[in-house]
Amino acid sequence: MPMTDDEIREKYLERAIRELNTLTQELQSCPRCPRGNLMPVLGSGHPQADIFLLKHAPTPSEIEEGVAFYGRSGTALMKSLKRLQIDPLAVYGTLCVKCPVADTELADPGCMARVAQEYAIVQPKIVVVMGEDALALLNDLELPLSRPVDAIPGVVQKLTPSVDALFVPDIDQALDEESAKRAFWSAFKMLGTWYADLPPY
Template sequence: MPATDDEIREKYLERAIRELNELNRELYACEWCPRAGAMPVLGSGHPLADIFLVKFAPTRAEIEEGVAFYGRSGTALLKSFNRLGIDPLCVYGTVVVKCPVADLELSDARCHARLAEEFAIVEPRILVVMGERALEAVNALELPLSVPLEPKLGVVQRLTPSCEALFVPDIDDSLDEERAKRTFWNAFRVLGEWWAAFPPY
């Protein structure tokens, strides 16, 4: 008897959870970056999310909790998702620099490249790239069949045949000043338009 769509989705979800857990174990054991015994900052959200958020480096709150988008940025994003009518359960967020190093330049390029593994596991429909350093890191991954992304704020671009991308300002640089907040929101709200046009499955 052939498997149902629900059974197939469940198998994909089980595999994604297993692969993310394995990636996280590798991160805990990794010694590439000089993090002096501190824990890495892990991605969070649905393992098969439609929306994949990435920023370059974690904040102090994220380092303390070991979870990406914990604290102010996560709270701001939840409010934004609510305004845009986006289900936050369809979102996954992570950082490029997963190790809490004293100087971002000390983070190993091999660590940055783990983002490609994370992206391949989640298989999102759209990648939201926050900030120019994150954009440079994503372009450096050279994902299979990918097209380099342009630094065009609020413009949905084709990244791969199965995934689009949206470039927005770094959210952590956008929370303390009104003009920066408006610039972030004007770019980020395009995600709401993308989501509204996204066909339900």
């Protein structure tokens, strides 16, 4: 008896959860970055999200909790998503530098390249890349069929034939200064337009 669409989706979700759990275990046991006893900061959100948020490095609150987008940036993003009428369950967020190292230059390039594994597991429809450091990593990953994304805030670009990209300023640098907040919002609100135009499932 053939599987229904719901059963097929459930199988894909189970696989994504399993693969993210495996990646988590690999990250937690990875000896490459000089992080001492601190644990890596893990991605969070839906394992098959349409929207993949990518930020460069963790803040102290993210390091303390071990979760990407925990703290002020997460709160600001949740408010922004609500304002844009985007379902938070459609979002997965992660970091390029997952290990809490004193200087991001100390992060192992192989560890940062694990973003490609997360991207392959989640299979998003858009990558929202925050800041020029995160953009440089995304472009260096050379994802299958990808083309370079330009640092043009608020413009939806093609990352691959089936995945879009949106460059926005780094949210962590946009929280304390009014003009920086406006610049972030001006670019990020394009995600609302993109999301509203998504075809229904």
